[in-house]
Amino acid sequence: MEPLIIEGTQKTPAVEFNPVKGVLEIKGRSIPENSIEFYKPLVDWLEDYSASPASKTVVNVHLEYFNTSSSKCILDVFKKLESLHKSNNVVEINWYYEEDDEDMLEAGEDYESIIRVPFKMIEIVD
Amino acid sequence: MSFNINEYYYKLSQGDVLLAYKGSITSELINEVLEAVEEKLEKVNESGKTRKKLYNVLVESMQNLFHHIEETHEGINEDLEPKFGVLVVERDGEKYKVITGNFINNKKIKFLKEKIDKINSMSKDELKDMYKFILNHQKISAKGGGGLGLVDIARKTGNDILYEFYPYNNDYSFFNLIIEI
Numbered sequence: 001m002e003p004l005i006i007e008g009t010q011k012t013p014a015v016e017f018n019p020v021k022g023v024l025e026i027k028g029r030s031i032p033e034n035s036i037e038f039y040k041p042l043v044d045w046l047e048d049y050s051a052s053p054a055s056k057t058v059v060n061v062h063l064e065y066f067n068t069s070s071s072k073c074i075l076d077v078f079k080k081l082e083s084l085h086k087s088n089n090v091v092e093i094n095w096y097y098e099e100d101d102e103d104m105l106e107a108g109e110d111y112e113s114i115i116r117v118p119f120k121m122i123e124i125v126d
Numbered sequence: 127m128s129f130n131i132n133e134y135y136y137k138l139s140q141g142d143v144l145l146a147y148k149g150s151i152t153s154e155l156i157n158e159v160l161e162a163v164e165e166k167l168e169k170v171n172e173s174g175k176t177r178k179k180l181y182n183v184l185v186e187s188m189q190n191l192f193h194h195i196e197e198t199h200e201g202i203n204e205d206l207e208p209k210f211g212v213l214v215v216e217r218d219g220e221k222y223k224v225i226t227g228n229f230i231n232n233k234k235i236k237f238l239k240e241k242i243d244k245i246n247s248m249s250k251d252e253l254k255d256m257y258k259f260i261l262n263h264q265k266i267s268a269k270g271g272g273g274l275g276l277v278d279i280a281r282k283t284g285n286d287i288l289y290e291f292y293p294y295n296n297d298y299s300f301f302n303l304i305i306e307i
Contacts, residue, residue: 067189100175
């Protein structure tokens with residue numbers, strides 16, 4: 001299976017999903033007007049990946065900003081990871097937030113309370 | 127006296143304005159505004175927290191305009207570009223204000239007014255629950271976030287969303303929205 005690599009833009013995050021290592025990274029800003037278009041390939045990729053995942057899947061989400069349009073799509077991504085976890089795979093989500101960014105921490109906690117996958121909240125200190 | 131768009135815009139531009147715009151609300155405009163405001167805030171050394179909140183509010187309020195604004199303005203006797211909207215970002219003492227304005231069909235007022243009033247009446251925890259409920263239960267619309275924008279703004283600012291509807295004619299009013307950060 002091919003890795004999924006998308007370069008970041010002013011309004012969309014950089015994506016690097018490595019199927020061999022089982023490391024999936026989303027980093028940057030996610031504030032497009034239409035998020036479905038951007039996130040569909042991610043959800044599709046995860047669907048394929050779930051057929052033969054790595055022994056452990058680690059997801060690093062490091063977003064500086066995301067809009068409410070992205071928030072639903074991010075939930076869709078997490079729901080795919082939840083299914084993967086449900087079918088007895090090791091899945092871990094690392095939610096990174098910058099020092100003092102309580103809003104981003106809270107956003108991570110919102111997801112944590114909806115999605116049944118172990119979350120780790122990681123504060124980045126400069 | 128009926129609503130006058132030029133007078134309205136003139137009055138808005140009188141404060142300590144970081145940015146004032148009237149015209150088409152496009153995806154490119156949103157990029158430009160975000161870039162310009164970010165640059166200005168960096169220069170004045172605004173704290174990271176405030177900067178982020180303002181940035182978030184700007185994104186949500188401009189994208190609300192982008193998704194919900196009237197495409198054309200039939201029956202409005204002004205020289206308006208399609209997707210016409212007004213955006214002002216200003217400093218008011220220790221606070222920032224994001225002000226948006228747009229013509230709105232009178233039929234949509236009741237829904238919008240009830241929605242904002244409901245949001246304003248809610249506590250922080252209630253807003254959190256509402257946000258999570260919409261996030262988890264409502265399908266995303268082609269238009270955007272499916273009604274999360276204003277809830278998110280209220281959560282992040284912790285302030286009431288201020289608004290007014292200025293009557294214009296039988297079909298339209300002018301919707302003025304003020305968000306304090």
